[in-house]
Amino acid sequence: MLRDQHLVQVHVLLNFLLILIVIAPTFGGHHEFRIKEATISEIRNAFQHEKLTSRQLVKFYLHEISKLNPLLRGVIEVNPDALRQADKADRERKSMRGGCSSELHHLHGIPILLKDNIATKDKMNTTAGSLALLRSIVPRDAGVVKKLRKAGAIILGKASLSEWAHFRSFAAPGGWNARAGQGKNPYVLSAYPCGSSSGSAISVAANLATVTLGTETDGSIFCPSSSNSVVGIKPTVGLTSRSGVIPVSPRQDTVGPICRTVADAVYVLDTIVGFDKRDGVATRVASKFIPKGGYLQFLKPDGLKGKRLGILRHPFFKPRSNSIATLRQRGVVLVDNLNISNLDIILDSSMSGELTALAIEFKVALNAYLKELVASPVRSLADVIAFNNKFSDLEMIHEYGQDILLLSQATNGTGNKEKQLRSKLEKLSKEGFETLMREHKLDALVTPGHNMISPVLAIGGLPGISVPAGYDPKGVPFGICFGGRKGSEPKLIEIAYAFEQATHIRKPPSFKP
Ligand SMILES: *[C@@H]1O[C@H](CO)[C@@H](O)[C@H](O)[C@H]1NC(C)=O
Ligand SMILES: *[C@@H]1O[C@H](CO)[C@@H](O)[C@H](O)[C@H]1NC(C)=O
Numbered sequence: 001m002l003r004d005q006h007l008v009q010v011h012v013l014l015n016f017l018l019i020l021i022v023i024a025p026t027f028g029g030h031h032e033f034r035i036k037e038a039t040i041s042e043i044r045n046a047f048q049h050e051k052l053t054s055r056q057l058v059k060f061y062l063h064e065i066s067k068l069n070p071l072l073r074g075v076i077e078v079n080p081d082a083l084r085q086a087d088k089a090d091r092e093r094k095s096m097r098g099g100c101s102s103e104l105h106h107l108h109g110i111p112i113l114l115k116d117n118i119a120t121k122d123k124m125n126t127t128a129g130s131l132a133l134l135r136s137i138v139p140r141d142a143g144v145v146k147k148l149r150k151a152g153a154i155i156l157g158k159a160s161l162s163e164w165a166h167f168r169s170f171a172a173p174g175g176w177n178a179r180a181g182q183g184k185n186p187y188v189l190s191a192y193p194c195g196s197s198s199g200s201a202i203s204v205a206a207n208l209a210t211v212t213l214g215t216e217t218d219g220s221i222f223c224p225s226s227s228n229s230v231v232g233i234k235p236t237v238g239l240t241s242r243s244g245v246i247p248v249s250p251r252q253d254t255v256g257p258i259c260r261t262v263a264d265a266v267y268v269l270d271t272i273v274g275f276d277k278r279d280g281v282a283t284r285v286a287s288k289f290i291p292k293g294g295y296l297q298f299l300k301p302d303g304l305k306g307k308r309l310g311i312l313r314h315p316f317f318k319p320r321s322n323s324i325a326t327l328r329q330r331g332v333v334l335v336d337n338l339n340i341s342n343l344d345i346i347l348d349s350s351m352s353g354e355l356t357a358l359a360i361e362f363k364v365a366l367n368a369y370l371k372e373l374v375a376s377p378v379r380s381l382a383d384v385i386a387f388n389n390k391f392s393d394l395e396m397i398h399e400y401g402q403d404i405l406l407l408s409q410a411t412n413g414t415g416n417k418e419k420q421l422r423s424k425l426e427k428l429s430k431e432g433f434e435t436l437m438r439e440h441k442l443d444a445l446v447t448p449g450h451n452m453i454s455p456v457l458a459i460g461g462l463p464g465i466s467v468p469a470g471y472d473p474k475g476v477p478f479g480i481c482f483g484g485r486k487g488s489e490p491k492l493i494e495i496a497y498a499f500e501q502a503t504h505i506r507k508p509p510s511f512k513p
C-alpha cells in the first residue's frame with residue numbers, strides 16, 4: 001500500500017515535471033526559435049518578433065554545413081561574405097522597425113544556396129563542378145542572382161551537382177563532380193541522390209540552407225527533388241532568366257527552386273521570374289504567363305477541388321503510393337489510363353533526336369558562355385576536353401569518361417540538322433502532350449511514384465512540380481510529379497500545395513546507412 005502510494009506520488013511528480021517541460025517554452029523568456037525545418041514564413045515571423053536575426057540563421061547553416069557536408073557533399077563552397085550580407089540584412093530590418101519591416105521582400109535576409117552552374121560575381125567560383133573552370137571570372141551575376149540580391153536574399157554558397165549538369169558522360173553517377181566528390185542522399189546514404197541539381201536537393205533536405213536554386217534541362221530538378229524528399233519547381237522555359245547560367249541548351253534549360261515546402265518554393269519562384277534583357281527573347285515571350293499579383297495567391301488548401309488530372313500509364317510508371325486515392329478524396333477528377341502518342345520515342349533521347357539536339361546546342365551555347373568570361377583557363381569546349389585529358393586522374397576520366405562532351409564537340413553548329421531536330425521535337429510534343437491535354441481537357445498530368453515524365457515536359461519547354469509522396473520500405477524517398485501546359489504554374493501550384501497540405505509526407509532525413 002505504502003509502496004503503491006509512493007508510486008502514485010512519483011507518478012504525479014513525473015507528470016508535473018513533464019507538463020513543465022512541455023509548456024515551459026511557451027512562457028516568454030527563453031523560447032528559442034527552431035531553425036531546423038523552419039519555413040520562410042516562420043522565419044519572417046521570427047524576424048519581426050525579434051526572436052531571430054539573419055546572422056543567427058547564417059551561423060546555424062554554416063555550422064550544419066561544417067558538420068554534415070564532409071559526409072553529404074551537397075555544398076561545393078560557402079560564401080565568405082555570407083555573414084556580412086546577414087549583418088546588412090539585420091541592419092536594414094532594424095532601421096525599418098516600427099511596423100514596416102513586414103514590407104521587406106519575403107526573401108529579405110533569407111540564406112539561399114545556388115547550384116554551382118549559376119554565376120555569381122563575388123568571391124565564389126562558378127564551375128559546374130569542373131576543375132577546368134576554377135578561378136574563371138564571370139562578367140556579372142546571373143539574371144536570377146540579380147533578382148535575389150535585389151530582394152535582399154543572402155547568397156549562402158554554391159551547391160554541388162552532377163558535373164557539367166550531367167552533360168559530360170553517361171557513365172558518371174548522378175551527384176558526382178571532381179570538385180566536391182559524390183553527393184549523398186541524406187535519407188539513405190547508400191541510395192542514389194540523383195542529379196543534376198543533387199547538391200541543391202541534398203542540402204535543403206538536410207537543413208543546410210533555407211532554400212536553394214537548381215536548373216533543369218531534362219529531369220535535373222525533378223529527379224533529385226523526388227529522391228531527396230523535397231519540392232522542386234521546373235518553370236516554363238523562359239519564365240526565369242538563363243543568363244549567366246552555364247548552359248546545356250537554351251531550348252530546354254530553366255532555373256527553378258528546390259525547397260522543403262511548396263510555399264517556400266513559390267516564394268523563391270515569385271522572386272526570380274521575369275524579363276531579363278540578357279535572355280531577352282525567351283523571358284519576354286514567357287513574361288505574359290506571370291499572373292498579376294504574383295504566385296503566392298495560388299497557395300490554396302482546396303486547390304485540388306475540381307481539377308482534371310490525367311494519369312499516364314506506362315510500364316515505367318509504377319504507382320507506388322496511395323497518392324492517387326488522396327487526389328480523388330480531395331475532389332480531383334481523374335482521367336486514368338492515358339497514353340501519349342509516341343511515348344516510347346519521347347522517352348528514348350536517341351530515338352527522339354533530343355540527345356543530338358542537346359549535343360549541338362551545348363557546343364554553341366557553352367562556347368559563347370566561355371568566351372564571355374573575364375578570365376578563364378578554358379575558352380571553348382575543345383579546351384575543356386583537353387583539360388580533362390591533361391588532368392584525367394583528378395577528373396576521373398578513366399572511370400567516367402567524357403563521351404557526351406566528345407559527342408558534342410563532333411557536331412557542327414546549329415544548322416539545318418538542328419532545325420530539323422527542333423521541329424521533330426516540337427511535333428512530338430504537340431502530337432503527344434498537347435493533344436492529350438486538349439482532348440481530355442486536363443489541368444495537369446500526374447505520374448505517380450518516381451517520375452519518368454521529365455522528357456515529355458523537357459522537349460516542350462513545359463513546367464512541372466515534384467512533391468514528396470512517400471518512402472519505400474528502406475526509407476528511400478519518392479515524389480509525385482505534376483506537369484502542365486506552358487505558363488500553367490498557377491494551376492500546378494494549386495495542385496501541388498493542396499496535395500502537400502493534404503498529406504504532409506515530408507519528414508527530415510535520418511541519415512540511414
Ligand atoms: C575558388 O577556388 C579557388 C581555387 O581552388 C580557391 O582558392 C577559393 O577559395 C575558391 N573560392 C571560395 C569562395 O571557396
Ligand atoms: C491506353 O493504352 C492501353 C493499352 O494499350 C489501353 O488499354 C487503354 O485503353 C488506352 N487508353 C486510352 C484512353 O485510349
Ligand SMILES: *[C@@H]1O[C@H](CO)[C@@H](O)[C@H](O)[C@H]1NC(C)=O
Pocket residue numbers: 410411412
Ligand atoms: C561535321 O563536319 C565535318 C566536315 O565537314 C563532317 O566530316 C562531319 O561528319 C560533320 N559532323 C556531323 C556530326 O555532322
